[in-house]
Amino acid sequence: MDPDPQAGVQVGMRVVRGVDWKWGQQDGGEGGVGTVVELGRHGSPSTPERTVVVQWDRGTRTNYRAGYQGAHDLLLYDNAQIGVRHPNIICDCCKKHGLRGMRWKCRVCFDYDLCTQCYMLDRHDLAHAFERYETAHSRPVTLSPRQGLPRIPLRGIFQGAKVVRGPDWEWGSQDGGEGKPGRVVDIRGWDVETGRSVASVTWADGTTNVYRVGHKGKVDLKCVGEAAGGFYYKEHLPRLGKPAELRRRVSADGQPFQHGDKVKCLLDTDILREMQEGHGGHSLRDPPQFLGKTGTVVKVFRDGNLRVVVGGQPWTFSPSCLVAYRPEEDANLDVAERARENKSAGARNRAPVGGGRRQTQGRREPFVGANIPP
């Protein structure tokens, strides 16, 4: 099982054109936003593995390379739609708790984080380099300072956009009939489950309802009058299809282990001996009994060292000597948590989001103007 289900490509992610783009204006021009609506499958003639189908806000729908033959046609702009969040992190600019989507952490200031919107809106010192965390579990990627880098304006289904019913529409005549326009009044998340994944739209008759723009990989709307959606630094967005590397779990204060964590010491005896001698400690003639065994963190010291009980005996370690025991435990908890949320959200659904299933297979293939295979 993939240890971090949110690190891979998923339907619902919001994307923009990327480094290997060669598909003209299918996105409506650079800065146009789309939604990943289908993932490539092994053996599929139209959508092979490492490709994705994107529904552009402007209405075009076709497939792109997300690692296919080493090419990356797309950049990940936002992953809040698939439920990515950083539970203990606050955006130090807009003050939102449990930051959603990618997290941007200043490498100069102590404990300073921004959300994607604030980062792209040039909040905080532009000369400070940041690191990007794609998910709560991914290893940070260090970026150059934003100062002087090109910034691309985003366009698409954002607040103020004029929209008509789109490809996944299944809400009868709420819009007043096919082709009748409405106005996006807000982009927001769906309960606690997903972020920036639905649009509130007011129709000609004055009624307002919410529609999926990324939620569960569905797109109920098509943009006929784009709205500005802020900006992005294309050099700072991850390539779609290049999953972020995982890291050890790190708490808000930067400590990789917490009280109660199960850990293992996997250091080689020679290194251990050197470390101990360096500390003026006793020499180790025999391999210590904790080597390779699982222990439990019982105390985190101020200097970052840890007291770990192994086989009933306490030892003090530098965190660099330890690895987490069964790191996949984390991912499983996540999945269980999400499953629970999905369940409870289902019971609370009061608007069209998450409605019934439809047969769309026939309409979707073949793609008009499919890019892949050539």
Ligand SMILES: [Zn+2]
């Ligand atoms: Zn923010």
Ligand SMILES: [Zn+2]
């Ligand atoms: Zn800073």
